[in-house]
Amino acid sequence: MRWNMFENLKDNATLQQIFSRDTLGHVLESLVYLVIGFFVIRLILFIVRRFTRKRVSRQSSMVVDKLITYTGMTIVLIIVLSELGVNLAALLGAAGVMGLAIGVASQKSLGNMVSGLFLLSEKSFEVGDVVRVGDKTGIVQDVDFLSMKIRTFDNQLVRIPNETLITTIVTNITRYPLRRMDFEFSLSYGDDLQKAEELLIALAQNNTLVLDEPEPFFLLKEYGDNGLGMVFGIWFLKEDYVAVRNSVFREILKNLGDAGLTIPFPQVTLHQSPGSGELSDDPRE
């Protein structure tokens, strides 16, 4: 008869019966299998990581790691339970009934898992990318079956369920190596637009972080209430974002100021119609 740990836990079983040599032997064996199983999983992970390190992306590597870990742990668990004498057939049978209950109770989680599979196959973002989801911007740390975790730039961890990602606009800021930065501002009516355009183009040419090509562009956008709206766009490598933004911002202000051009602030000009009398200084009137 196959040894079964639970046989020793019958009513009125003595301590001697519960902790018999046989029982302890099987428990010890199970622990050994557990430990060996753990190290075998770690070894397989190590070998696979060495092999995939330079061949696949970080995200794919992470997915493979999780698959190996979960599969390995499941196999080890089955071996340990089997060693402890647990009737796996009965367990699986019970799991079938329980599965229905679990499925109903964990609809959201299942939805997240399915969404996670879709996200992984879509590859719209990967570990290491900078993404914006709603008002959260950060670096993708982990893409799991249930959620994605990002680390914000002020070092907070944000967990976003995959179901949310599937139904929300996700902006991958660093997918492409090149980005364009647009500076929108106004110039006062009456300022020399040609001069402004020449200054801005020269500014881009002299800034070592701004790419020659694609070429910077200058666009007159609108006749605004306070001045002429314009857009000045420059291209740069994504890793230079902060340096480019700060340097070009400063240089625009400086160069325009040095040339006598002004960026206007909102202001209202009052025109008094003739015959309306003088304006009173008393605010009550």
Next chain:
Amino acid sequence: MSLLTSYWPWGSLDHKDTILQLPDGKVAHMVREGDLIRSQVLDSTETGDRSSEEITILSGAEEIFYIPVLPERSVVLRSEHVLRIVPGNQFSTIVQIPLVPTISRKDRKGRYQPLVCMPISSLSKTWFGDPVEGEPAFAISSLLDEAGKIHDFGPWVASCPLVIINSSPEILSFERLILRVPLLSLYSGNNRYYTNQLTVRFRGQDQTSQVQIGTSAPGVDDELTLFSGPANKGDSRLLKKSFSFIKSLAYG
């Protein structure tokens, strides 16, 4: 304090305190104190502005050199005026690739190993190809004079003999060409630097152009010797489209 000759600035750095000439009239100050080398670029000799100091540590007895190297990235060549090559014809020119001044040492195999690279302003950053699959590069523009008309070489450039052959049935309207500089060797002789000759065969806009890199010193001077080998051995993926016809991305 020593100053290397104004015309040919390159050579061995034997002195402990040296002013190094850079392109664009700038200078760098190098001081050797035992195992330490301090180097600093003077941004402006008038205001005395200096870049941040770089410190390198190596054996006190080791010899160091002030030598040029080719840029680490490919260089995009743009023509300053319109150049058209009719089918079946070729055009020869010499492209002057700015050299990057470095303080270097020699490794066990006698190859120069840069320790400090000086910044140069004649190379600006650019992008070659479309914004998704292109590559970063440096940019230079050239008048693309015919080879025989170019005489001014100077110590700050490497002359790259370039031959463009139009083997397509259409007129080649030259806009820009990428020179795979990491694949080129540097040759020296008679106070000049040269690279291998490049022959580019244009086969049409939809086909990959063929690029041939000369395997020895260009035949422009018989006294050229190999100064330094290519930074990259070569990769078939690098020999992709050399020509690019980019339209302004703002206007489509």
